[in-house]
Amino acid sequence: MALTHEEVRAIAHLARLQLTDEEVERFAGQLSDVLDYAARLNEVDTSEISPTASVLPMNAPLRPDEVRPCPPRDQLLANAPDPAGGMFRVPRVLELEP
């Protein structure tokens, strides 16, 4: 199957990736190659087979709910591109009513 440019742009949008036109063109071919190759999986009869999400038994271990120290705020903010007033500053997400 060949992915169209529109499909590549739609996938990139879901993944929050801005692509150039050149990238759309190139990735369309490369991703189609991989998906074509992966199509052989559909020739395998798996009607009686359970999926493996993890090789370990999936359990959700519990621990006591105790207060423990965590790194100080300034240390965690030190890596942020735009810290301000002890917080992560981000572009406005909600437009206010006039």
Add this chain to the structure above:
Amino acid sequence: MAELTDLSMLEAASALRAGDVSSTELTRACLDRIRAIDGDVHAFLTVTDDLALAQAEAADRKFKTRPGEELPLVLGIPIAVKDVLCVEGVPTTCGSRILEGYRPPYSATSVTRLVEAGAVILGKANTDEFAMGSSTENSAYGVSHNPWNLDRVPGGSSGGPAAAVAARMCFAALGTDTGGSVRQPAAFCGVSGLKTSYGRISRYGLIAYGSSLDTVGALARNIADLAPIFSLMAGHDPLDSTSVTDPVPEIRLNGADLRELRIGVPKEYFIEGLQPEVETAVREAIDAFRGMGAEIREISLPHTDLAVPVYYLIAPAEASANLARYDGVRYGPRRGPGKYPDDYFVTRGELFGDEVKRRIMLGTYALSAGYYDAYYGQAQKVRTLIKQDFDAAFKDVDLIACPVAPTTAFGIGAHGDDPLSMYLEDVFTLPANLAGIPGLSFPVGFDSDGLPIGMQFMAPHLKEAQLFSAAHTYQSATSWHTSWPEL
């Protein structure tokens, strides 16, 4: 004494205990060698001179106050850490521009356990971006070069660690293996590399790629050097709920009797496309095990050829979720016009490399509505078949022996702009990750171009001790692991 950097890790540990050398001298020797040759090899992304010398001085103080036999074997030993494992305060980039300048506020548990035992951290070693690749060509900070031939890749994604060990810039290195990323570079660089069982070593502080596949491992100049590193890192960590609580076995390397050992040789691993010299070297090594008394059986792992498509759907699917966190808000640079949501698109579009973008998109597609069952769901079911192949095989054999990679180290740029051809190179290493079992790569010869050839052992889940004892017995009787590149 020969050059200090020519010692194996255990030889260096003995020299430290005998007082023949100090950790400071070992560390300076490694730092000098990095300065001398890493301009050509480019194994390191960051060299932590000051940290290393401070750790070395602390180690030397311990040797003065306590007798050496009570101290951990890694005390005072300079090592490298793959740049996907966090070291507190040290730049950790995952080979990506999107983490440029990131200094983690904590260390990975695997790193902490070695540092607490006194290991000396020389620096962070190169990797394909987010460990996605088989050559280090996907590092945003430039390719590493194979010390045996600088025009060849060192393999990947732990190519920096493998090149650093092979070129004797460090005594051992920490790597990670999600689809072969310890074993294949170990083979390409002629060193020994351990992929541990899924769950054996904590992944706290390992920056996530494919969470059902990621494992921490190590590379060293021989099997015996790997054992104390494994023993220190292994074991449950409350900070990683996927780390198993099973006890860590003691690794005994005292010339195991191989006469009880049954080694399976899977016919699906000796296929068209396998470089003839690789097949010859691997078969000769298998013959050597037969000569030492092991029973060799041909076995079948019938779903082997499906490991590539299964892996290249499951790993990208997990990666697409894991890498959603890189949004230019909490760490890394932010790009864009200062508007929502544009900044997300521009930051990720500009700062992720091509291979990372491809895998995020493959995973996004495989998980998207209407395609989930056909791609991700079906891949998870075929993964079950691959795991069942191993479960059946290990009823009859203790170990599986096979090539690590179809060829020796390929040329830089050889796979051009054809990612699928690169993925197909991973066919012999992916199955162990999909099944969660441990693997060990060790040198068994050279091709006519003088490039190392590796063989792989695989064992049942949590049976690392079996890998160690058989491979160590081989290295006790052979000398491939004692050859080093001239640099």
